[in-house]
Amino acid sequence: MSLLAVSGLTKRYRRGGGTVAAVDGVAFAIEPGETLALAGPSGSGKSTIARLVLRLTEPDAGTIQFEGADFRSLGGSALRARRARLQMVFQDPLAAFNPRATVARVLDDPLRIHGIASRTERPRRIAALLERVGLGADLAPRAIHEISGGQRQRVAIARAIATRPSLIVLDEAVSALDVSVRGRILDLLLDLQATERIAYLFISHDLGVVRAVAHRLVILDAGRVAESGDARAVIGNPQSAIGRALVAAAPRLNRTTAP
Numbered sequence: 055m056s057l058l059a060v061s062g063l064t065k066r067y068r069r070g071g072g073t074v075a076a077v078d079g080v081a082f083a084i085e086p087g088e089t090l091a092l093a094g095p096s097g098s099g100k101s102t103i104a105r106l107v108l109r110l111t112e113p114d115a116g117t118i119q120f121e122g123a124d125f126r127s128l129g130g131s132a133l134r135a136r137r138a139r140l141q142m143v144f145q146d147p148l149a150a151f152n153p154r155a156t157v158a159r160v161l162d163d164p165l166r167i168h169g170i171a172s173r174t175e176r177p178r179r180i181a182a183l184l185e186r187v188g189l190g191a192d193l194a195p196r197a198i199h200e201i202s203g204g205q206r207q208r209v210a211i212a213r214a215i216a217t218r219p220s221l222i223v224l225d226e227a228v229s230a231l232d233v234s235v236r237g238r239i240l241d242l243l244l245d246l247q248a249t250e251r252i253a254y255l256f257i258s259h260d261l262g263v264v265r266a267v268a269h270r271l272v273i274l275d276a277g278r279v280a281e282s283g284d285a286r287a288v289i290g291n292p293q294s295a296i297g298r299a300l301v302a303a304a305p306r307l308n309r310t311t312a313p
C-alpha cells in the first residue's frame with residue numbers, strides 16, 4: 055500500500071468568463087521513506103497539488119489516499135491524527151509563522167496541540183528538536199524575525215518533524231536559500247529521511263536539487279503529468295518536450311548529465 059496515492063486529481067479556477075484547470079487529472083503515488091519530486095514550469099500546478107494533498111484546498115475531482123484512508127472522509131480525532139502524520143515546509147517561513155513568535159513557541163504549538171508532550175516535558179522536547187536540526191537550544195527564546203533564513207528553515211523542519219510525520223510536503227523549501235545553506239539543509243533532509251523513514255513530496259523548479267534528493271520525478275505541464283519515472287533517468291534522458299526544455303534550462307546539469 056502506498057503512503058500517498060492521488061488519482062484523477064483536478065482543480066479548476068475561474069478565469070475571465072470561464073474556468074481553467076490548474077491541476078488536470080493528475081495521478082501519482084509515494085511509498086514510505088521515498089522522495090517524489092514535482093517539477094515543471096511556473097504555473098504548471100505544483101503548489102496547487104501541494105495544497106490539495108495538505109487539504110488546504112478541496113479538489114473538484116479525484117481521490118487522495120493517505121495512509122490507506124480517504125482524507126476527505128475523515129473527521130474529528132481520526133483527521134487530527136492523520137494531520138499530525140502529514141506536515142509541510144514552505145519556501146518562506148516568515149510568512150508561515152508569526153514573525154514575532156519565539157522559536158520555542160513555534161515548536162511548542164504542535165507538541166501541545168497534538169498532545170505529544172506535557173507542559174513540563176515540552177522544553178526538553180523543544181531542545182531535542184532544535185538539536186536534531188542542528189540548532190542550539192540557546193535559539194529557543196529568539197524571535198523568528200531575528201534569526202537567519204537558514205536557521206528559520208531549520209526551525210520549520212523541526213516543527214514539521216515534531217509530530218513524527220510519515221510525509222512532509224516541501225514546496226520550494228530550499229529555493230530562497232543561498233547555495234551553501236541549501237546544501238546543508240538538503241543534507242539534513244536526507245539524514246532525517248534515513249533515520250526516521252520520512253517520505254517527501256519535494257517541489258522544486260531546480261532539477262539539480264531534484265537530482266540530489268529525489269528518487270522519482272513527476273514533470274508537470276499545464277496541470278498534467280508530462281512524464282514521470284526514476285529521477286536520474288528522467289533528468290538524464292527526458293522524453294517529453296517540457297522535460298527536455300527544463301533540462302536544457304538547468305545549466306548546472308548540462309556539465310554533469312553524461313553517464
Ligand SMILES: Nc1ncnc2c1ncn2[C@@H]1O[C@H](COP(=O)(O)OP(=O)(O)OP(=O)(O)O)[C@@H](O)[C@H]1O
Pocket residue numbers: 067068076094095096097098099100101102103259
Ligand atoms: N487561488 C487561486 N485562484 C486562481 N487561480 C489560481 C489560484 N492558485 C493558483 N492558480 C492558478 O493555477 C495555476 C497553477 O498555479 P500553481 O501556483 O499551482 O503553479 P506552480 O507550478 O506552483 O507555479 P510556481 O512555479 O510559479 O510556484 C496558475 O495558472 C495559477 O495562476
Ligand SMILES: [Mg+2]
Pocket residue numbers: 100101102
Ligand atoms: Mg508554486
